[in-house]
Amino acid sequence: MTATQVGPLAGYTVGVTAARRADELGALLERRGAEVLHGPAIRIIPLADDSDLLAATTTLLNGPVDLAVATTGIGFRGWMEAAEGWGLGRALHDALDRAAVLARGPKAKGAVRAAGLVEAFSPESEANAEVLSHLLGLGVAGKRIAVQLHGEPLPEFTEALRSAGAEVVEIPVYRWTGPADSGPLERLIDAVLAGQVDALTFTSAPAAASVLETADRLGRLEPLLDALRGRVLVVGVGAITAGPLVRQGVPVVCPDRARIGALVRELADALPARATRLLVAGRSLELRGQAVVVDGGLRPVAPAPMALLRALAATPGRVLSRPALAGVLRRHSGRESTVDEHAVETAVGRLRSALGVPGVVQTVVKRGYRLAVTP
Incomplete structure (x- = not known):
């Protein structure tokens, strides 16, 4: 194999803990030469079967909606599709059409428009903090606000709104639970401890928490943390994803933009730099x-x-x-x-x-x- 044929990740083994879009992430890594070990750390509850999402949607529709926050494109789109399946699609659309809808970024904005709605605000930064600042600047006392979540709660966001006098209805789109079969994740942890994994990737905070919880259940948490604090490069898609690991003293490399492609590019730069x-x-x-x-x-x-x-x-x-x-x-x-x-x-x-x-x-x-x- 010549120098021009050696990919930046050739010779490295990368662990993938993602459930959703794991195939896409694995393909991007393999295209750069990596060997991929997949151990899904979580399982996504199908939207149509999610009783919590149905209950939250029903609660939302039992009163007026003044403001709504779409945090992710796939989450907002999935919510609308699930509501249609429950026979609540028209009611939800009409409620949001009467509300001012804020979209966190371009993908959320695209999903809002695809639903036949028009966003009232979308920040260039794609940051929840800017959306929150805009809402508080409007004045939310006495307002009823729907906040579409995406897998993990946003306590600082929602509590700030409640402290300002708003009624907040949290919409828990794409909730996660542990994997149906923990075997692949346990084998991935074993491979990390055996020195067979050079980098470990995370695309959600629940996946990071699940890996730590699984290692703790197996009695291997401290050896795993030692590995992740040292010889194994840990890469997360963003700061929220990195949270559970950072709290355990694990250094996590994150790209500037929370995207799968950006994660892979960051990894392809950072891992060879350690050679x-x-x-x-x-x-x-x-x-x-x-x-x-x-x-x-x-x-x-x-x-x-x-x-x-x-x-x-x-x-x-x-x-x-x-x-x-x-x-x-x-x-x-x-x-x-x-x-x-x-x-x-x-x-x-x-x-x-x-x-x-x-x-x-x-x-x-x-x-x-x-x-x-x-x-």
Whole structure:
């Protein structure tokens, strides 16, 4: 594989926790060369079956609607479609037509217009804070306001409106619960703890909370947090999504715009930036997740040889003894007594074979091994 064929995420394994749009996210990652592990952390309750959404819609229609906030395009569209299925479509449309509808961003604006309505306000920033500021500037005392949610509550938003004297009816579009089958998520967590995942992606706060809750139930929360605070790059689609992780001290990289494509671009920039790059025996080496880019060509490396290479690369040019490297293999495998110096020699042989170029790993007689770092 030539340098022009090596994608920015080739050699990396990326975990996907999303339920909705997981296929789209996975395809974007694979297009950039990543191997994808999918462990959905949540399950979306179908709108037509959501008794809470039906109850909220019925409550809303039992009185006048002065203002309505559409926070997402897909959520607003789904709400209108569900109401139609319940026989409430015309009543909901008429109620919103009499109200002033505020759309948080262009997608919400498009959904409002597709429903035959016209938005009264939509901020350029696409920020809930600007929508809230606009509402409070209008004066909401005595007003009845519908706030369309999208998976997670907006307590600061809704409480600010209530404190200003408004009656707020929260519309819980796309509620989430735990996955119907927790097996894929548990296997993804296992893979993270085994060092087989280089980055973990999140597209909703409930998914982030579900991963932490599942790890806690399995008795693996602290090891998972250690991994996410260190060697695993964590990427969220936005600040709200990152919230449950940030509160646990996990650093989360987020794009400037809360979009799936922006998340992938951010990941494709941030993950390669963490790679170790060396000039060894006149060769350019870039250590990725489970592969090495040698002079622009991708060379897959098995986990045990890769563990040795990372240890050697941590102190370039320094000799590491066979007992020291045996310790690396023991820590990697989790076996305390079955790794000896012969296993080190075997792993070094596999590493040399995988790299495919001579002279990168040097044997220092009676001492051990080192990388032939170019001065």
